[in-house]
Amino acid sequence: MGVTCVSQVPVAEGKSVQQTVELLTRKLEVLGAEKQGTFCVDCETYHTAASTIGTQGQTGKLMYVMHNSEYPLSCFALFESGPCLIADANFDILMVKLKGFFQNAKANKIETRGTRYQYCDFLVKVGTVTMGPSARGISVEVEYCPCVIANDCWSLLMEFMQSFMGSHAPSLPSVFGTKHDSIYSPSDTMVQYMELFNKIRKQQQVPVAGMR
């Protein structure tokens, strides 16, 4: 996977989530991007069951189990500031077996779904972030496929994002800060999604009037 930046675009003033997504995708299509199917990234939250806390001196922790349609056979499991494990799809079955120790906070399940666009060497995914039945925000993922070293292509990515996101183009993601010259990997993208989802969860829900 090439270097990827995941960010949030705020809902446009006086518009709904869906209308803002349409504004963004129209800009991409005018640029010349081609629609290439759909994508989905989801995130489930597990917390350590009360029975295990205190037995091995560990405090309650949150574990996120995520899936990315770009890697349909894989499962990503991560802790907030800890390691990110890449496993195959059977990891979900293991979590079912572990339900006595890790409880699935079903209400916290969050996902983003939308359209995938290809523009030359860039892959852009604009998605609506939903938690349950409500739309909570907009995610934009931009990948520059040929490059795997973050430092080498950040300026190019930034310039491309500005061309269709304007002033909403994000600043350098925190995962890039620690990368230096090491190779970018899909777990870095999942960490960015986890941070985005956590931010959106904490944000106030989009007022009903603004939602369609």
Next chain:
Amino acid sequence: MEAPPVTMMPVSGGTINMMEYLLQGSVLDQCLESLLHRLRGLCDNMEPETFLDHEMVFLLKGQQASPFVLRARRSMDKSGMPWHLRYLGQPEIGDKNRHALVRNCVDIATSDNLTDFLVEMGFRMDHEFVAKGHVFRKGIMKIMVYKIFRILMPGNTDSIEPLSLSYLVELNVVAPAGQDIVSDDMRNFAEQLKPLVHLEKIDPKRLM
């Protein structure tokens, strides 16, 4: 760059349940060659395959009486292979006529930061060992003949010593639940290995 399919298989408890059918036996070191010779004749024609694996067993203790056990295994001689995480359930108490030990199993391939991740989840390593030996296949059956080595210093897989003067022989099949015919096929294959090795259903609980 084609988009991969978005539909992902839903997982609910019990939908995808694989079972491991197992028969075990052992041979003394001096009898290894004749057993390997017979296995080469009986099994599928393929390049002889050896393995050198390091396995670590992790436990998660909760308020339940028995801790949750996970096995993390990595290859020491083949580079680039994923780590193998394995969960094995309690042996099924089936009828006495069932020829093999049957237990639920979940096999997961993972990236190489598995041990760090398990520790973060709350697991602690209980013990580790090195397994070195040969693997054969016959259809869906897998036959392993290997020696277990004790690791003298934790974390250092270079200083190891054999645990015994024998090789452990395992015949196992991983198949969906309910396919008891598998254990009949295993018993028939085990018959062909007699008297070099006697493969039996060994209940791990009876050894403790």
